[in-house]
Ligand SMILES: [Zn+2]
């Protein structure tokens with residue numbers, strides 16, 4: 001990619017708003033991104049404000065985690081764990097294959113532990 005303003009200079013970054021390529025001379029730093037022009041800087045401010053608003057509405061904080069997503073992942077892991085544990089019990093009773101039972105039970109335990117950890121993390125957010 002080349003700089004939008006200097007066709008012969010290779011770009012070192014892209015404008016965070018319009019995604020034009022920018023060279024060292026053309027890039028203008030803002031709080032968290034580089035932009036190509038004051039107009040884009042203003043636009044970025046609006047986007048950031050909108051993002052913050054949307055994130056606050058959905059309970060997402062800036063560290064990248066969402067409580068809802070965390071809970072959903074936790075539930076998914078727990079469901080998987082219980083399914084595997086149930087399957088393990090089934091293989092033990094119906095098939096009598098203890099190797100398979102051990103394997104599925106271990107998988108089930110790992111999922112349950114993982115789900116529990118995610119759940120705890122979700123609570124802390
Ligand atoms: Zn721009």
Ligand SMILES: [Zn+2]
Nearest residue numbers: 003006023026
């Ligand atoms: Zn340039």
